[in-house]
Amino acid sequence: MNAPQVFFLPSGAEQRLCIHHAPQGAERARVLYVHPFAEEMNKSRRMAALASRALAQAGCRVLQIDLRGCGDSSADFGDAAWADWQADVRLGLDWLAAQGSTNAPLWLWGLRAGCLLGAADWGLPVNHLFWQPMSSGKLALQQFLRLKLAAEMAGGTSKGLMEQMKSALAAGQPVEVAGYRVGAALATGLEAARLAPAGPAGRVVWLELSTREDATLTPVSEQAIQAWQDAGWRVDAQLLTGPGFWATSEIEEAPALVQATVEALA
Structure with missing residues (x-):
């Protein structure tokens, strides 16, 4: 081969x-x-x-x-x-x-x-x-964002975190999840994909x-x-x-x- x-x-x-x-x-x-x-x-x-x-x-x-x-x-x-x-x-x-x-x-x-x-x-x-x-893509993005949610639960700081991340992305700001910085342009495109x-x-x-x-x-x-x-x-x-x-x-x-x-x- x-x-x-x-x-x-x-x-x-x-x-x-x-x-x-x-x-x-x-x-x-x-x-x-x-x-x-x-x-x-x-x-x-x-x-x-x-x-x-x-x-x-x-x-x-x-x-x-x-x-x-x-x-x-x-x-x-x-x-x-x-x-x-x-x-x-x-x-x-x-x-x-x-x-x-x-x-x-x-x-x-x-x-x-x-x-x-x-x-x-x-x-x-x-x-x-x-x-x-x-x-x-909406499901894919949610699953990815939940990785950070799960990581923060142990420290008791997960309350309202999902809404905060979604608000940041909607405002054009990046979020960091599991060591990956995700920009709004990537998140928006992924979320709209079918x-x-x-x-x-x-x-x-x-x-x-x-x-x-x-x-x-x-x-x-x-x-x-x-x-x-x-x-x-x-x-x-x-x-x-x-x-x-x-x-x-x-x-x-x-x-x-x-x-x-x-x-x-x-």
Whole structure:
């Protein structure tokens, strides 16, 4: 197997760190990975790498990109806006579109809030691979802000904290949560994001994890899947057994998720 290519993709006066996994054999697909929010990105790096390598071995060209202010890309996390991240997705898609076979379909592979970022009209046919998708950015933002709420509860200083953070963001001021400074432009864009179908209809591979073998998709997921199907998209959904690696205290793996991903795309 070829070693992945690590390089910086220019973005104006800045640059974005990228990892390119070249396909083995005939090229079956071109895939852009959009990572999740804040610390979930770091917890998910191993799973993203394992899946990228497996997809490349199966004939998929994969590009992993660190969004603005994330990882080793330019700027600080607190300076990033939702529009910056949308521009980075476009940057990655354009790079992929210029590579390899023009007949190989384009895929946007998102994890958690990364699915929200990819669910847009990109002006060209794009399929979607959703890993543990979040139904709305409002929910994603609330979950993130609650991290600070939980941390302050032990000291008895959590009263009114959620309202204070929301008021600060509404006033255009940043807030700091779990070591991440979140700017108002990023929070506002995230909060407005919805996992809704847009652009030319294609395929959606919807994969979720649960530690319970008897678990089923939630009503929220089923409602969202129905909305994509009603818009003409072909949706293949599966609930697999595995840990929530994006939030576990130790780095964990979900082999069933990688296998299902390769089977669906390749």
